[in-house]
Amino acid sequence: MASSGERIGEEGAYFLERATITEDSDDEFQYEEIPIDDDLVSEIDEDLNNAVRTIQEAQEDQEAAKRKEGLIPPPVTQRPEVVDDFVRNFLVKMGMSRTLDCFQTEWYELQQRGLMNEEDVGTVPDIYCRNQQLDNQVKFLRTDVDRFRDAAMKAKETYVKLRKERDFHRMHHKRVVQEKNKLIDDIKRLKRHYGSYEPTLQQLKQKYEAVMKERMLAKLERDRAVNQVSALQATLRSLESGLREGATQEMTKEERRLMFASGVGPTQQNVHRAREMTTEPFQPDPSSMDVTQQTIPRHPKDSEFPVDNGVNPQLASVKGPSAHLTRTGGFRLTHTFQAHSLAVSGIALHPRKQILATVSDDQNWKMWSIPSGDIIMTGEGHTDWIADCDFHPSGSQLVTAGGDGTVKIWDFSKAECVHTFSEHQHAVWGCSWHASGDFVASASMDNTSKIWDLNSLRCRFTLRGHADSVNSVMFLPFSNNILTASADKTVSLWDARTGLCGQTFYGHVHSVNHATFSLRGDSIASCDSYGVVRVWDTRTCASMATYDVGPHPVNRAAFDSSGTVLAVGSNDGTVKMMDLTSGQVSSLAGHEDAVHAVMFDRAGDFLVSGGADNTVRIWS
Incomplete structure (x- = not known):
């Protein structure tokens, strides 16, 4: 609706006339519906909001920095400008110097004569000040518009880049899904x-x-x-x-x-x-x-296995539980020393002297005087980490097993490696010496254990039967029986004279990391990768007790001389002590990382542990 006026006559009279303007309707126009990607709209809104927020934060940071450096002066209160100053500033701004001189001469002359009215020499009308402020504001707003335009262009470039990356990752994800499905089909086949x-x-x-x-x-x-x-x-x-x-x-x-x-x-x-x-x-x-003699000719230097009479002379010195059980407070940490530059993976105590052997991931083995921690000897020869070691029954030699797939025999009198057995196909996890000193047993990741003859320097038997890596091996003291623990969740007993498996213990539901005999040989302790420890009776082949100290893996177990206390090394940095008579479990905290090895001395007076924190700790 609008109105128009028309002049009539000369009196200047006007009249109003109603007129109707036809408006175009949009209802009859056919629009093409364009689908809107909700993800795209949300991404655009998010990018725009982020861009505005980024600009505001940048402005605030710049203003704060300027205030800190003193570049922004303190605010000044503006007072209304008088007429003469306003005219004078305008002429100066326009560069009209001669007009300025004439203006000042006439202005001061009229002012001296008193010909100026009071309202003429007052302040400039608000409309002029307002126009000037609006002009300045327009300039600032144009500057902000340019800055926002640049920010919008950068945000647009960022959005395009992110969209391309999204498409690339989406395509990559589809390709990975296709490959995964293909692998699943291959595995099923x-x-x-x-x-x-x-x-x-x-x-x-x-x-x-x-x-x-x-x-x-x-x-x-x-x-x-x-x-x-x-x-x-x-x-x-x-x-x-x-x-x-x-x-x-x-x-x-x-x-x-x-x-x-x-x-x-x-x-x-x-x-x-x-x-x-x-x-x-x-x-x-x-x-x-x-059958073995038909396939493997007998070597003239082969050793004979001693008669297995079931007598362990070490039992004569055992007089009940370990000494720490009769003392209040149990074991306490007494000595700590840095043994290696990397994790300590295995330890062994000398059969007659206060000497400790340690092996490590740094490819070296060392001998220490305990409890002082003075180093005696260092051996180098393995090309990869060393997993385990054991002393000869006489204490004159040491056997080590490592990740390079070899078993090495070290002679202390010659201060060198006297022989290397290298028939294993993968890393060797454990080794154990027979009480006669003529045989060494080893356990490997190639799913087998081997019995080596130290006189003929050859493999006498290969113990096959485990379906996964054999993680530990141990000779029963003064016996021809061998105990193995495997990642196939079983523990097995073998006859070293024939290489036959006599008994297999089932019960673990996870990989068995280690298994050990008690000194009497009537009990077996095994521990697995989920912290479950089982104690077995070798006479009935049944489980006597089960301890769950998980969820951290348990790496090594050791009986004391009486067979009533069991120590296990856990990945949580503690040594768990289990009293098998009462079923109580306690912890010895001291290591800063996983405990890889534990061992009692023969008298049960102290306990030695080694861990991934590169240290050996003595508890007594």
Whole structure:
């Protein structure tokens, strides 16, 4: 709606006339709907808000910096400007110097004469001041507009860049998802392929066990035949000597026993039969020979395993629980020394002297005098970390096992490595010396354990049976039994003379890091990667106790001499002490990182621990 005026006559009279302006309607216009990406709108709004916020923060920072440096003067109160000053400033601003001189001359002259009215010499009207302020404000606003325009352009460039990066990462994510799906399909196919071999592996395992049983039976049959021939030869010699002398006296009771045991009677016919049997040397049936002897020829320098009579002379000195159980307060930290430049992975105590051997990830082993911590000897030779060590029963040698897949024998008298066994295919986790000093057992990541002969310098047996890495190995003191712990969640007992597995303990649900015998040999302790410790009875092959000290992994376990206290090293930096009679668990805190090794001395007076904080600590 609008109005127009028209002049009528000369009196200047006007009148109003109503007029209607037709407005165009947008309802009939066909718009094309454009889909709006909600993510794009939100991203634009967020980018714009961030840009404005960034500019405001930058302005505040600049103003604060200027105030701090004194560049911004303190605020000045503006007073209204008088007329003459306003005109004078305007002429100066325009560069009209002559007009300025004329103005000042006439102004002062009229002022002296008193011809100026009071309202003429007052302040400048507000409209002029307001116009000047608006002019200045327009200039500042134009400056802000230019600055905001630059910020908007930068924000736009940033948005475009981020959008390109988003598209790139989205594409990369899709490619990774496709590769993952492909790998999942490959894994499923491999599982099906492996499942097809499982029955065959079971059959081979059963055949292997049957062959090993037949081998043992054949060995027993051979030994019985050899004993029978020896008895016949002794009887024959006795009968021949009696016939030569023409003696007709009665045979002794021992001769009769030997004859009847061998199936030979006191007749001349049996004597001739025995003589015929001994005319040629005894030739055993090849089918009854030991399978190992058929495949591996016996070395002339091979050591003989000692008779396993089940007697441990060290038990004579054990007189009840460890000394710390009878004292109040238990073990306390008494000595600490920096042993290596990297984590201490294994320790061993000398069988006769107060000497400690340590091995580390720094590829070195060292010997220390304890508890003073004075270094005695250092050995270098491994090309990778060293995992474990053990003293010879006489204390004259040391065996070490490392990540380079080798087992090294060190002789202290020669101060050098005297031999290196390198038949393992992967890293060697543990090693243990037989009580006779003629054999060393090792455990490796290649799923096997090996028994090495120190006289013939060769591998006598390879213990195969674990389905994953063998993490520890230990000889039962003064016995031919071997204990192994594996990442396949089992603990196994082996006969070192035959290389056969006698018993497997099941119960762990995670990888078993270590297993150890008690001194009496009637108990086994094992610990796994989730902090579960189990104590087994070797006579009943059953679990006697279970302790959950997780969730941190437990790396090593050790019995005291009485077998009533168990110490374990945990990844939480503590040594857990377990009283097996009462079931109580206590902690020894002192290490700053994971505890990798623990060991009691033979008398139970002190405990030694080594950890990832590169230190060895003695508790007594």
